[in-house]
Each structure stands twice: as structure tokens, then as C-alpha cells.
Amino acid sequence: MALLEMRGIKKHFGGVEALKGVDFVLEAGEIQALVGENGAGKSTLMKVLSGVFQPDGGQMLLAGNPLRPRSVAEAQQAGIVMVYQELNLVSDLSVAENLFLGRLPPLMGYTRLNQEAQALLGQMGLEFPPEASVRQLSTGEQQLVAVARAFVQRAKVMVFDEPTATLSANEVEQLFRLIRRLRSEGVGVAYISHRLEEIFLLADRVTVLRDGERVSMAPLSELTPERVVNLMVGREVRAYQRQPHGSEGELGRFQVEAAGLAPLGLTLNKGEIVGLAGVIGSGRSEVLRAMFGLVGSASWRGTRLSGPLTALRQGIFYIPADRKTQGLVLELSARENVTLSVLSRLQWLGVMKAAQEQQLVKGWFRRLSVRPSDPERPARTFSGGNQQKLVLAKGLATTPQVLLMEEPSRGVDVVTRYELYALLDELARGGLSLLVSSSDTEELSGLCDRVLVFRGGRVVVQLEAPLDREEVVAHVTGARRVA
Amino acid sequence: MSPGRGGWRELLSRYGIVLALGALVLVLALLSPSFLTPSNWLNVLRQIAVNALLAFGMTVVILGAGIDLSVGSILAFTGAVAAGLSVAGWPPALAILVALVLGALIGLFNGVFVAYARIAPFIVTLAGLTIFRGATLVYTNGMPITGLPDTFNVIGNAVWLGIPLPVWITLAFLALTHFLLRYTALGRAIYAVGGNEEAARLSGISVTRIKLFQYAYSGLACALGALVLNGRLNSAQPTAGVGFELDAIAAVVVGGTSLFGGRGTVMGTFLGALIIGVLNNGMNLLNVSAFYQQIVKGGVILGALLIDRLFATRRD
Ligand SMILES: Nc1ncnc2c1ncn2[C@@H]1O[C@H](COP(=O)(O)OP(=O)(O)OP(=O)(O)O)[C@@H](O)[C@H]1O
Ligand SMILES: [Mg+2]
Numbered sequence: 089m090a091l092l093e094m095r096g097i098k099k100h101f102g103g104v105e106a107l108k109g110v111d112f113v114l115e116a117g118e119i120q121a122l123v124g125e126n127g128a129g130k131s132t133l134m135k136v137l138s139g140v141f142q143p144d145g146g147q148m149l150l151a152g153n154p155l156r157p158r159s160v161a162e163a164q165q166a167g168i169v170m171v172y173q174e175l176n177l178v179s180d181l182s183v184a185e186n187l188f189l190g191r192l193p194p195l196m197g198y199t200r201l202n203q204e205a206q207a208l209l210g211q212m213g214l215e216f217p218p219e220a221s222v223r224q225l226s227t228g229e230q231q232l233v234a235v236a237r238a239f240v241q242r243a244k245v246m247v248f249d250e251p252t253a254t255l256s257a258n259e260v261e262q263l264f265r266l267i268r269r270l271r272s273e274g275v276g277v278a279y280i281s282h283r284l285e286e287i288f289l290l291a292d293r294v295t296v297l298r299d300g301e302r303v304s305m306a307p308l309s310e311l312t313p314e315r316v317v318n319l320m321v322g323r324e325v326r327a328y329q330r331q332p333h334g335s336e337g338e339l340g341r342f343q344v345e346a347a348g349l350a351p352l353g354l355t356l357n358k359g360e361i362v363g364l365a366g367v368i369g370s371g372r373s374e375v376l377r378a379m380f381g382l383v384g385s386a387s388w389r390g391t392r393l394s395g396p397l398t399a400l401r402q403g404i405f406y407i408p409a410d411r412k413t414q415g416l417v418l419e420l421s422a423r424e425n426v427t428l429s430v431l432s433r434l435q436w437l438g439v440m441k442a443a444q445e446q447q448l449v450k451g452w453f454r455r456l457s458v459r460p461s462d463p464e465r466p467a468r469t470f471s472g473g474n475q476q477k478l479v480l481a482k483g484l485a486t487t488p489q490v491l492l493m494e495e496p497s498r499g500v501d502v503v504t505r506y507e508l509y510a511l512l513d514e515l516a517r518g519g520l521s522l523l524v525s526s527s528d529t530e531e532l533s534g535l536c537d538r539v540l541v542f543r544g545g546r547v548v549v550q551l552e553a554p555l556d557r558e559e560v561v562a563h564v565t566g567a568r569r570v571a
Numbered sequence: 572m573s574p575g576r577g578g579w580r581e582l583l584s585r586y587g588i589v590l591a592l593g594a595l596v597l598v599l600a601l602l603s604p605s606f607l608t609p610s611n612w613l614n615v616l617r618q619i620a621v622n623a624l625l626a627f628g629m630t631v632v633i634l635g636a637g638i639d640l641s642v643g644s645i646l647a648f649t650g651a652v653a654a655g656l657s658v659a660g661w662p663p664a665l666a667i668l669v670a671l672v673l674g675a676l677i678g679l680f681n682g683v684f685v686a687y688a689r690i691a692p693f694i695v696t697l698a699g700l701t702i703f704r705g706a707t708l709v710y711t712n713g714m715p716i717t718g719l720p721d722t723f724n725v726i727g728n729a730v731w732l733g734i735p736l737p738v739w740i741t742l743a744f745l746a747l748t749h750f751l752l753r754y755t756a757l758g759r760a761i762y763a764v765g766g767n768e769e770a771a772r773l774s775g776i777s778v779t780r781i782k783l784f785q786y787a788y789s790g791l792a793c794a795l796g797a798l799v800l801n802g803r804l805n806s807a808q809p810t811a812g813v814g815f816e817l818d819a820i821a822a823v824v825v826g827g828t829s830l831f832g833g834r835g836t837v838m839g840t841f842l843g844a845l846i847i848g849v850l851n852n853g854m855n856l857l858n859v860s861a862f863y864q865q866i867v868k869g870g871v872i873l874g875a876l877l878i879d880r881l882f883a884t885r886r887d
Pocket of ligand 1: 101126130131469472
């Protein structure tokens with residue numbers, strides 16, 4: 089008997105059928121990857137499992153017993169724990185308190201609590217102090233605490249929805265170790281990711297969803313990355329290969345100063361794609377934030393960038409890493425989000441030019457193939473990858489000269505990522521200069537004309553195309569020092 | 572908008588307030604024969620005018636994730652100034668203009684503390700509530716100002732095309748606010764700031780300017796309300812508007828606007844004000860004691876929010 093059986097699960101949102109009768113079977117002691125294009129229904133399926141959504145049809149069995157959680161709390165009671173990207177920790181409590189949250193005996197001394205937490209963390213090879221408050225930890229470390237808590241909660245099923253997006257390479261390794269440990273203790277793990285690499289490192293079996301249906305479930309040994317991509321989209325897809333093109337001369341120079349950052353001067357050429365590599369905290373995202381006038385002080389072509397407004401007037405646009413908290417106004421429609429930065433251009437005496445606005449949005453929807461294609465839906469109802477496209481559309485609608493992007497393909501499916509790269513390349517050919525900060529070294533080496541590697545707040549080396557991924561990795565991790 | 576979207580839950584969550592109003596009207600019509608007469612309806616509309624005006628301004632503030640507790644005091648102060656200047660011999664039109672500008676300026680004053688000093692709106696406007704009440708008492712010496720010129724009587728009591736002027740003013744301000752929120756870039760920016768301030772800022776929206784505007788608009792609404800109230804009472808009372816902020820907030824919330832900002836409409840607020848007005852009116856017709864009226868009103872506010880909770884389509 090399987091640990092978890094989901095049969096014929098259906099879920100629709102208004103007119104959108106997100107799940108059209110999906111089966112998902114998970115064995116104890118198995119890691120099963122769940123893959124599919126943006127909007128395929130992965131998150132929805134797992135939210136049904138973890139009590140966030142009520143299904144419209146289908147059945148679930150956990151260890152043979154009917155399961156129908158009406159809330160997240162009920163699902164947890166039954167042993168189903170989902171780790172979201174938005175974390176469910178209490179940030180003012182300590183690591184130890186979070187670990188044992190909801191399971192604290194009425195009178196347990198802090199000394200004992202911390203000792204037990206220390207023991208648990210030690211077992212798992214995690215090295216942060218149990219008395220630290222969660223707020224002080226990096227996002228990655230917080231994620232690890234959330235996973236560690238699953239051990240305390242004695243989870244039977246653990247769900248991860250794109251957990252590695254905000255982790256450093258080192259943290260990813262720790263996370264994988266923990267996940268494998270969960271497996272060896274008989275937990276069933278469902279793992280959603282757009283990074284095929286991770287799936288081939290981690291999974292035992294792979295379920296592929298397409299348009300709300302399961303199209304395949306197969307052991308990893310029978311699959312190749314190409315095969316998985318084909319199953320996801322239902323056709324042949326070729327990996328993106330960029331032909332770097334010569335750049336057309338100097339566009340301008342950034343001068344950047346910010347706390348924790350060595351002063352940086354960067355001359356940008358017209359139509360080039362410059363990558364910023366480095367671990368989280370290396371300073372690469374501070375640089376972009378300074379260039380948009382958000383922190384420190386920066387200037388572009390001698391003009392001081394005192395805030396987003398001045399930066400925008402200089403033709404600079406910034407796409408933040410976290411679309412939900414920084415990129416989108418989730419309650420507004422997709423249309424209203426896309427035009428948020430060009431309101432002044434779409435008005436006449438303060439009144440919005442509705443027809444022109446609609447046309448502009450329709451154009452970007454087509455160009456980026458946003459799905460679903462109805463721009464009147466609230467941004468919150470779009471899947472993760474499509475939300476990312478909305479943010480990108482908002483930036484491109486300003487027709488910038490310089491586009492600053494953080495983690496451009498975070499949460500974007502493989503195929504869309506290739507489309508995105510092709511689009512960025514096309515924009516660069518059209519004269520747009522891009523600064524791309526990313527933790528994905530494959531992305532950087534495949535996309536950029538040159539890459540600046542950051543460590544400890546300064547650029548330690550600049551690598552020029554043709555770029556070798558291994559070399560980028562070596563510099564990022566500090567395995568290779570520059571002579 | 573795609574067809575087939577909806578279902579009864581979404582329908583109820585969207586039009587629940589209309590249905591609630593309908594049900595209320597039905598019940599009152601059955602209980603009291605005089606309820607459905609046209610003259611009683613005009614009466615209701617006239618009675619809600621001041622609260623509706625304040626609530627429209629409040630909607631703009633709350634949509635931007637703020638709150639304005641000082642509306643009652645701004646109303647009293649601007650009303651007193653308009654009355655005082657006219658009694659002192661200023662041309663009424665000029666006195667009215669001064670009151671309107673003054674209302675907007677006081678709102679701006681609140682806005683400066685919210686937008687630049689980044690003090691919580693609740694605190695700023697709570698301070699405003701006592702400051703401008705005090706200013707009113709100083710200005711009036713604690714005495715009503717009477718003997719207003721005829722212009723005020725016209726504002727409060729004139730009838731045009733069978734409809735009282737305060738109702739016209741309310742409808743005009745409703746239309747203006749609706750237009751502002753729905754069709755202008757400024758309105759869009761207000762929703763954006765209320766929905767996600769950080770995202771709005773990163774999109775190049777000047778969040779401080781938007782906030783200044785919201786509070787100034789609310790101040791203007793207060794001055795309008797003050798003029799109507801002066802007209803209806805044919806005087807300016809130093810204690811006018813005490814507690815009005817609560818009714819205004821209630822109308823906004825019953826009308827379906829989220830107190831967290833970013834979601835809601837001024838049309839909803841109008842219906843919310845109407846529900847509260849109809850309820851008051853109905854209970855008066857039925858001779859319900861004023862003590863019980865308060866309990867019922869609070870219950871209706873809770874009920875409206877409960878319905879909103881129960882039928883709102885689930886958000887993740
Ligand atoms: N709360 C919601 N309201 C309305 N529609 C929704 C809601 N959540 C998801 N959807 C829709 O359901 C479909 C499946 O979305 P889901 O988030 O499950 O996709 P996903 O496979 O997780 O995609 P991604 O890889 O982009 O995260 C999409 O079409 C999405 O627009
Ligand atoms: Mg998802």
C-alpha cells in the first residue's frame with residue numbers, strides 16, 4: 089500500500105480548470121519530483137494535499153485511511169507538512185522554540201529546550217545556535233530550520249515547493265542532505281522544482297504535469313533531462329544557445345557606493361549583458377539596489393540616482409528578486425500591474441487612456457506568452473512563473489536603456505526560461521543593456537557577455553565570454569583565487 | 572472578463588452588500604408602511620449625506636492602507652470657520668471657499684506626518700482628532716455660531732428637481748470620487764500603494780505624494796460635510812461631528828473595502844452608508860429605543876464583515 093494516494097483530484101478556480109483529475113502516488117521513503125510548465129498545476133495539487141485548497145473532486149488516502157484536510161493545521165495533524173517559499177516560522181522566537189513550536193511541554197526549562205534543539209541540529213549537521221532568533225538567520229537558514237522542524241513534527245509526507253530559489257550552493261547541499269535523511273527515515277517527499285539538475289540529483293521518481301493533467305510518472309532511471317522537458321511541453325525543445333554579438337560602444341558609467349561595498353565604477357556598453365555572480369550576501373544585489381537609488385549613493389553618467397523616480401527618468405529599471413513582496417501588487421489585475429510604471433505616459437490630464445493601455449498590455453502578454461492570457465485577472469491568481477513575466481513586462485513597458493534584474497528566471501519553467509533568454513538577447517541586440525544578478529551560474533555563463541564575480545562586497549574578477557561555467561563556480565565559491 | 576467565472580460564492584461576495592440592503596429594505600417595508608414612501612427615502616438620503624461625504628474621503632484614505640480618525644474634528648473646525656467668517660461679514664461664497672481649502676490643508680497636515688515622518692496614521696489622526704476639536708473650541712469659545720446668511724440655508728434645505736441639495740452634493744462627490752479611483756492615474760496609484768507599498772515604490776510611484784493627496788482629499792470631504800451640516804442646522808456647533816469617524820469607517824467597511832488597503836470601491840461605501848442610514852431610519856420608524864439602536868448597528872457591522880469572510884473566495 090502506498091503511503092499517499094491522490095486519485096482523480098480536480099480543482100477549478102472560476103472558469104480555470106487547474107487540475108483535471110490528477111493522480112499522484114507517493115511511497116514511504118521515496119523522493120518524488122513534481123515537474124511541469126508554469127501554471128501546470130503543481131502548486132495547486134500540493135496545496136490540495138496540505139489543506140490550503142479544498143478539491144472539487146477526487147479522493148486522497150494516507151496510509152490507507154481517507155484524508156480530507158480542511159485546513160493546513162488539520163493536514164499537519166495528519167502528518168503532512170509543506171515548506172513554502174514564504175516561510176511559516178515565527179521570526180521573533182528562537183530557533184529552538186520554532187523547532188518545538190506547538191509541541192512544547194507546559195514547563196520545559198530553556199536550558200533543556202536549547203540542549204534538545206542543539207542535539208537535533210547537531211544530528212542534522214546544522215551549525216547555528218538554537219537560542220538565536222529566527223529573524224537573524226538568512227532566508228536559507230530559515231528554510232533549513234523549517235525542514236528540521238519536520239523531524240520534530242514526525243511528518244509522514246513532506247512537500248517542497250521550489251525550495252532552493254533563495255539558497256546558496258552550500259545551503260542547497262545541506263537541504264539535500266536533510267531531504268535524503270527524511271527519506272531514509274521513511275518519509276515520503278514530494279519535490280517541486282524547475283531545476284532539472286536538482287531533480288536528477290535527488291529524485292527517485294518523476295511525475296510530470298501538463299495543463300492540469302498527469303502525463304507521466306516514471307522512475308528517474310528511465311528519464312533524461314531532454315525527455316522530461318519533452319513530456320512537460322509535449323514537443324521537442326532545444327536548449328538555448330546564445331551567439332554573443334559585438335557591442336556597439338559605450339553607453340555610460342555607473343559609480344556606486346554603499347555600505348559594505350567597495351566603491352565600484354562600471355562602464356556599461358550598449359547592448360551588452362553583464363552578469364553579477366556571487367553567493368548571497370556577496371554584495372551583488374546591493375549593487376543593483378544602489379543603481380536604482382534604493383540604498384547607498386550611486387550615479388549614472390554623472391547624474392546622482394537619489395531614488396527610483398530619478399533612476400526611471402534616466403532609463404533605468406530594476407526587477408527585484410521577490411515578485412510577491414516587491415514586484416507585484418497582488419490584488420490588482422495583471423493589466424494594472426504591467427502599466428504601473430508607465431502611468432504618466434498612459435494618461436491625458438490625469439485620466440487613463442484605457443484603449444491605449446489595453447493595447448500595450450495585450451502586446452506584452454503576446455510577446456512574453458503570459459498564461460492565462462486574460463489580463464483582467466488579479467495578479468495573485470497567476471502561477472509563479474507567469475507572475476515573473478508580469479514583472480518583466482512592467483519593466484519592459486518603460487522601454488528602459490538599462491535593465492537591472494535580480495534572479496530573472498527564478499520560478500520560471502525550463503522552456504519559458506529559454507524563451508526569456510532569447511528575449512533578453514533580442515532586447516540586447518536592440519541596444520538595451522542588461523545587468524543580471526543571479527545565483528544560477530549556468531544562467532550567467534549561458535547568457536552573459538561578461539561576468540563580474542563578487543565576494544565580500546567587492547569584484548574579485550571579471551570573466552569575459554566565452555564563459556566557462558566551472559570557472560564561474562570556482563570563482564564564486566572562492567575555490568579559485570585570482571593570481 | 573471570462574464567462575463562467577463566478578458561481579454563487581463569488582456572486583455573493585461581490586453583490587452580497589446589495590442583497591443585504593435589499594433584504595433590509597424588504598423587512599422594514601413589511602414592518603412599517605411609511606418606510607417605502609418617496610418622502611421617507613429622500614429623508615434617508617438627506618440624513619446620510621454628511622456621513623456619506625466623510626466616508627467617501629475615508630474610502631480614499633483606507634484604500635491606500637491608511638485611516639483618518641480626525642474627520643469629525645476637521646468637520647467641526649471647518650464648519651465653525653465658515654460660519655464665523657460669514658457672520659463676520661465675509662461674502663458667503665468666499666467663506667465657503669476658505670473652509671474647503673482649509674479642510675484640504677488640515678488633511679495635508681495629517682498627511683505630512685504620515686508620509687514624511689512615517690508615523691502610524693492611526694496615531695497621527697488620533698492626535699488630529701483632539702487638536703482640531705480643541706481648535707474648534709478655541710475658535711468658537713465653546714458657543715454655537717448662529718445667524719448664518721441665507722446661503723447656508725440653501726445648501727442645507729433647497730430642493731432641485733425634487734431632490735434636496737445635500738443629496739445632490741453627495742451624489743456629485745460620489746461621482747467625482749468614483750471617477751478619481753476608477754479612471755485616473757492617481758486612483759490607480761492609490762490602489763497600488765494600498766495593495767503593496769514596496770512594489771509601488773519600486774514601480775516609480777511617489778508614495779509620499781499619494782499619501783499627502785489621500786489625507787488632503789479626506790480633509791476636503793470633511794469641509795463639504797461641514798457645509799451641509801451647517802446648512803441643515805443653520806448654525807455651527809462646537810461639538811459637531813463627535814464620533815463621526817466611527818460611522819464613516821463603518822460605512823467604508825460594510826461597503827466591502829479592506830482595512831488593509833488596496834481593495835474596495837467608493838460605490839460600496841455609498842451602499843454601506845445607505846445600509847446604516849436605512850437601519851437608523853427604520854428603527855426610528857419602529858420606535859426602537861436609542862439604546863437598542865446602538866446594539867443593532869454594531870451587530871449589523873459585525874454581520875456584514877462575517878458575510879464577507881464567509882463568502883469571499885478563498886485567497887492564498
Ligand atoms: N488562487 C487562485 N485563483 C485563481 N486561479 C488560480 C489560483 N491559484 C492558481 N490558479 C491558476 O491555476 C493554474 C495552476 O496554477 P499553479 O500555481 O498550480 O501552477 P504551478 O504548476 O505551480 O506553476 P509555477 O511553476 O509557475 O509555480 C494556473 O492557471 C493559475 O493561474
Ligand atoms: Mg507553483
